[in-house]
Amino acid sequence: MYSSADRALLEVPESPLSPPPSWFNDDDLECPFEKIPKRGFGQLDDGNQKPAKRIRIRLVNRVSPADELAPTTTSAASPPISPLSPPPSWFNSDDLECPFPDDAHETLQTVKREPGTPLYFLGAADDDSDITPPDLTPSSTRTRVALTPDTELSDEKPEPFFPPSVWSKWRGSLCEALPYFKAYKGSLHTNGLVATGFLMDKHADPRDVFEGQVIISSVGGGRERDPNGTGTMVRLRDASDSSPNIKAFRNAQKNRTLIAVIAGEDHPLYPCQPPYPYAVLDYFVVSDVWAEKRNGIRVFRVRYEKADLQKPSWWTAHRDAYGPAPSSLHAIKTTWKTCSECGKSSKLIYTIGWTCLNHDCACFFKRPAIKTEDIIKIEDGDTEMRSDEDMPEDLEYNEAFLCERAPFIGPIPPLRPPMAETEGRHGTELALRRGFVCPDCGCCNRRVYWNRWLCENCNRTWDAPMAHYPLSLLEKEVAEFDRLMTKRRETNLVIDDQLATRLNRTCLNGTQTITLGSYTARQYFLPDPSGNIIGSFTLLMSNRQINSQPFGPDQLFREIEQKDIGLKRNPVAIPGHKLEGYTRHFQQNFGARYKFGVAVQSKGFDQAPEVILRALHRLIWAGSSAVKKTTEWIDKDGRGPHSPPSDSNDFNELLALGYMEDDRISYHDDGESELGPTVAALSLGSPSIMKFRPKVKIDFGRPLSKNSKGLYRDVLEVPMKHGDIMVMHGQAIHKLYEHTVEPMGGRRFSLTCRYIDPDKMQSQGDKDDAAVKGAIPAASFAFKYDGN
Ligand SMILES: O=C(O)CCC(=O)C(=O)O
Numbered sequence: 001m002y003s004s005a006d007r008a009l010l011e012v013p014e015s016p017l018s019p020p021p022s023w024f025n026d027d028d029l030e031c032p033f034e035k036i037p038k039r040g041f042g043q044l045d046d047g048n049q050k051p052a053k054r055i056r057i058r059l060v061n062r063v064s065p066a067d068e069l070a071p072t073t074t075s076a077a078s079p080p081i082s083p084l085s086p087p088p089s090w091f092n093s094d095d096l097e098c099p100f101p102d103d104a105h106e107t108l109q110t111v112k113r114e115p116g117t118p119l120y121f122l123g124a125a126d127d128d129s130d131i132t133p134p135d136l137t138p139s140s141t142r143t144r145v146a147l148t149p150d151t152e153l154s155d156e157k158p159e160p161f162f163p164p165s166v167w168s169k170w171r172g173s174l175c176e177a178l179p180y181f182k183a184y185k186g187s188l189h190t191n192g193l194v195a196t197g198f199l200m201d202k203h204a205d206p207r208d209v210f211e212g213q214v215i216i217s218s219v220g221g222g223r224e225r226d227p228n229g230t231g232t233m234v235r236l237r238d239a240s241d242s243s244p245n246i247k248a249f250r251n252a253q254k255n256r257t258l259i260a261v262i263a264g265e266d267h268p269l270y271p272c273q274p275p276y277p278y279a280v281l282d283y284f285v286v287s288d289v290w291a292e293k294r295n296g297i298r299v300f301r302v303r304y305e306k307a308d309l310q311k312p313s314w315w316t317a318h319r320d321a322y323g324p325a326p327s328s329l330h331a332i333k334t335t336w337k338t339c340s341e342c343g344k345s346s347k348l349i350y351t352i353g354w355t356c357l358n359h360d361c362a363c364f365f366k367r368p369a370i371k372t373e374d375i376i377k378i379e380d381g382d383t384e385m386r387s388d389e390d391m392p393e394d395l396e397y398n399e400a401f402l403c404e405r406a407p408f409i410g411p412i413p414p415l416r417p418p419m420a421e422t423e424g425r426h427g428t429e430l431a432l433r434r435g436f437v438c439p440d441c442g443c444c445n446r447r448v449y450w451n452r453w454l455c456e457n458c459n460r461t462w463d464a465p466m467a468h469y470p471l472s473l474l475e476k477e478v479a480e481f482d483r484l485m486t487k488r489r490e491t492n493l494v495i496d497d498q499l500a501t502r503l504n505r506t507c508l509n510g511t512q513t514i515t516l517g518s519y520t521a522r523q524y525f526l527p528d529p530s531g532n533i534i535g536s537f538t539l540l541m542s543n544r545q546i547n548s549q550p551f552g553p554d555q556l557f558r559e560i561e562q563k564d565i566g567l568k569r570n571p572v573a574i575p576g577h578k579l580e581g582y583t584r585h586f587q588q589n590f591g592a593r594y595k596f597g598v599a600v601q602s603k604g605f606d607q608a609p610e611v612i613l614r615a616l617h618r619l620i621w622a623g624s625s626a627v628k629k630t631t632e633w634i635d636k637d638g639r640g641p642h643s644p645p646s647d648s649n650d651f652n653e654l655l656a657l658g659y660m661e662d663d664r665i666s667y668h669d670d671g672e673s674e675l676g677p678t679v680a681a682l683s684l685g686s687p688s689i690m691k692f693r694p695k696v697k698i699d700f701g702r703p704l705s706k707n708s709k710g711l712y713r714d715v716l717e718v719p720m721k722h723g724d725i726m727v728m729h730g731q732a733i734h735k736l737y738e739h740t741v742e743p744m745g746g747r748r749f750s751l752t753c754r755y756i757d758p759d760k761m762q763s764q765g766d767k768d769d770a771a772v773k774g775a776i777p778a779a780s781f782a783f784k785y786d787g788n
């Protein structure tokens, strides 16, 4: 079980806006959840339904009657939602229902625009009755909201104009399915320091704009908890030009690359009823990045302009959806002025007048003055009026700044990435392991099942091709792995050991090489801080001969990779965090139910396929043989009160884990209180490395090194290859140490046996269930393994 100190290691950010964003590139599926140990957490709270939120919005007409092109702006009358506001977004099944009828997507497709033929009305209109949009409404019950100047909307926000083409219930699914947004925390995803995806959620700053074609936001990150104890997140320091996110926005602006903007349902300025927790708006281009000063602190703002100006925007229900007429696209331009102080030009952004937006200039963000002595003549004969005061808080944008457009030229890819191509693939490559956007309903999904893709919204399934993992690939992985291990041994000065790549001899108290059946094995003994041996780690090293025997590891590997043994990823609950996570590996449990932080059901051994029972018998032999040798070694010097038990229990549980490319299991312990002292695991497929390190809360009182985060460095790293078996013996190992396994290849299974003590189970139901499911079928003893 994890202690709170362990959990402290697992900190995940609380709000997408609070911590500085982490920067992932496209190939990095790394996610904070995958760093979560799979042990000791409770279940997801699915029943915590989020209350429907109504935001009263008021549409204000800022448009001069003559200026038909100016979009109508919205401003939220409701206060912005603090990034700390608590409600986690766990939906119940009602929430998961698509608000659009099944044929909505077909309806949408019928209005696709032919190149060069603007289908939509693009001109100015005196009133909305002149706007005759194609009937995109998927439902006849939908009402369009007619806007007149100063229209005040009722409590209801309008429904979306039409359904978004890509959406998600979960942040994790969004990040796994979309190539352009993989930021599990923070609001920005970048690729090569260019912004490719931006999520606006929960927080809106003053003057943020969320309209059909123009969005203005602050650059997230850099907020800290208010030292005045208000519980809110505030900016305390100037944002820097050299921060990666500002650079990424500037690069996107300079290169005019596309950035997908995604809206979270809690955005205070959402112009319509949010159809889903997350919905992709469209591709935009970054038109402006500039600095403002707010409460004396420098913040950066970004203006985005929709890339396809002729396509209506699903999130607006008024004429802003149609945008300016093509003939007018170039007509409106914001004025630029050059600063007499720094010589740099800035746009005339605010109605109050021009200010220098170069934050290195003495005149940066100074309020235009009305006193005559402040009027300065500048070169072009124009005048500039400037006071020493900063700009006020209640600024408004100039209409021209909001209305100008710079049409994007270039191909615009579909928002919905196509399903990954399976042709010629073996089935566990990263490209197939990633999530997908359902081509039928646009829902973002994770890859949850080992041998299929399932859309959690419309339940459509696709079989995933799970071909034999090519032997040539496996051999290549092993060759690379061996090279890497040799290098690691050299780096860590492990020259006298054939196996470990990192050995901390001040920590490890003795090792021995032994023979167990046909296996050569290496045994390491782990001490407590006083040097008492508390347990052993044994690695039984397989070889070609063992692997190729009938029902040996080769055959077991081939059978498991082909057979659907029920492997799937499961949700991990993180107490105190509202983000939902899924394990970074696929599981299926057999025998007694093993309760750890992941909700995994168990199939009784009587329902287990033969391959699982064969593995079970091999592990029963390996576990008892390794424990016997541990006991002999310990008994040589005499047992102490801290010595591990001299016997192991019979196993009554087997957890099968499947790892695809890039999957892993992060640091955790196998220390649940119901577990017996011995854990044994068979590795099949790609090589992997298992690492042990002392837990941070344990004071070893010796010069064991720690990393920059204050965590102990690994004291033991052991390579595990196809057919190898590891045995951990001694419960105290899990109190003092934690371990991780990193596969170094594209397909690996681990089959781990434990004993789950019914006497330590809470309920009679659990005990009865364990007795039935954990009973090893008598017939399976025909598969008994004796090491040869
Ligand atoms: O993947 C492995 O070999 C071991 C997994 C593990 O540590 C566990 O199941 O507890």
Ligand SMILES: [Fe+2]
Pocket (backbone or CB within 6 Å): 668, 669, 670, 739
């Ligand atoms: Fe483990």
